[in-house]
Amino acid sequence: MALPPRTHYTLHEVTARWGCNIADIAGWADSGRFRIVTGITLVQCGTEIVAGKVVLSPMELLPLFRRCGTGPTEGSVRRIQLPGRSDWLQITDPAGGVTVAIADMLVLAEEVHAFEDENDMVRRVTSGPGATTPYDWEGMNVALIRRIHDDGLPGTQAELVAEMQDWFADQSDGERIPDSRTIRRRITPVWKALRREVE
Structure with missing residues (x-):
């Protein structure tokens, strides 16, 4: 029985899939081509209680996305966006925001696929030499x-x-x-x- 399709890709998986740098991923996300999401524990944003999947602003975490690879692997977020909303919420409790790690940042599979379709990209990971795939x-x-x-x-x-x-x-x-x-x-x-x- 085949497994269902992937729902998310980590940023490192996307860079390997597209053969690009993590700085490129941040730039495309910042320009609205797709969103970078992660999961957080319960926080308070003014009168709203938020937990679970949230959208991140790559420009607020820019040191994490240095092209030279010398940046930190995690950073603090003070602003988040809920999926399906266009407004940004400021985290008021905890006062210092929440810590997020590059390893925990994801791109939705549907947005990865849409980006590939839009740019006529061929998958690199599943079509490369030595790649394993359940399909003939x-x-x-x-x-x-x-x-x-x-x-x-x-x-x-x-x-x-x-x-x-x-x-x-x-x-x-x-x-x-x-x-x-x-x-x-x-x-x-x-x-x-x-x-x-x-x-």
Whole structure:
């Protein structure tokens, strides 16, 4: 039985996945491309009691994100944002705020995937040499080539993704089927190249 998709990635996992520096992650988060979140214990923000998942401002923790890697690994946060809200709350108790560590900072998987889609990025971690994966990507590539060779391209990329999901289901008795977003990332370069030739 396949595990459900990931829900969060640590900042270190994202840097490895994208082959970038932690300073880049902070910059993209600051520009609103995605959010950096963490979990905190119960704090008071004026009249509000807050605990659990909160959004962090990378600019308030800038020393942690030095490109040279010489910064500290944790810092104090005095301001937090709740998911789904645009206002920032000041932590009033404890007075010094809360300590957060880089190792405990996360990016939601849906925002990681959306960023990759927006920038036409191919996954680095699961496609690199020696990477372990429960899915037969090489087999899918062969099936994809045979499908296009024998029948040409379908009308939409979504149809092709669905056919590849069906292929995985047939090969694993329905037990190991990647989500459509993961398959789409792998076939998008092929789709775009062949659609340009058709046009």
